[in-house]
Amino acid sequence: AAYNKKLGQFQLTGIAPAPQGVPQIEVTFDIDANGIVHVTAKDKGTGKENTIKIQEGSGLSQEEIDRMIKDAEAHAAEDSKRREEAETRNQAESLVYQTEKFVSENEDKVPAEVKTKVEAAIKDAKDALAGTDIAAVKSAVEKLATESQSLGQAIYESQAADTAASGNGSSAAGDDQVVDAEVVDDASERK
Known part of the structure; x- marks a missing residue:
């Protein structure tokens, strides 16, 4: 700004x-x-x-406008780098926020060892964001993304295990019946 x-x-x-x-x-x-x-x-x-x-x-003379255009062209690479840095920081902040929210909402479903790794990755990302090294921010984001995926995987595995355990109990009752039927369209037989 x-x-x-x-x-x-x-x-x-x-x-x-x-x-x-x-x-x-x-x-x-x-x-x-x-x-x-x-x-x-x-x-x-x-x-x-x-x-x-x-x-x-806007209060700018034509000379000022021309000067600003030349300055913008001369500093295009620097501006591009600044934009990339801002986008990287925004992505990192968003990922940290979403991951923290996901962990807090699913705290009871996450194994302790996975939660510990994710929280460490969140801390590393926050520490990197506090500094000025964009390479460190990118590295921390990659690590957090990987740990976030393991978080999701752990939750799905937990749900699959719960579903399998509850599914085995209901099928043991033997109430499942398979009925074989044939559907006949009377309108096509009338022609």
């Missing part, structure tokens, strides 16, 4: 409180033939929408 020029501001209000990552906001930017920017933000869940129109009055 430090490198941005503020052109306008509006608020999208009336969005229901929701956990991180749940609300879906669609933002569109349209520039018409006259150089007027139309920005629309719409909450897909509630249908609430707000727009703003940004006209020439």
Whole structure:
């Protein structure tokens, strides 16, 4: 945000409180033939929408605009790196949040050794996020993703074992009957 020029501001209000990552906001930017920017933000869940129109009055001279364009072109690689870093951090924060939530919701279904490994991976990811080394963040995200998959696998194995145990008890009663039947369509026989 430090490198941005503020052109306008509006608020999208009336969005229901929701956990991180749940609300879906669609933002569109349209520039018409006259150089007027139309920005629309719409909450897909509630249908609430707000727009703003940004006209020439941005306070920039043509020389300043040309200078900014040249600066942007000169720093394109640096900006790309900064964007990749931001996306990596966002992905890491999201994975940490989702994994913590999943662990807390399924605490009774997760074996202790798997939970310990996942919590260690979460701690490593949080520590990496606190630093500035993006390679460490990527490594921690990969480790957390792997441990998260083992978490899901452990839960499914636990459920499969529970289902098999309860399934064996019900089939032992011998109440299952197989009925063989044939369906006849009377309408086709009348022709």
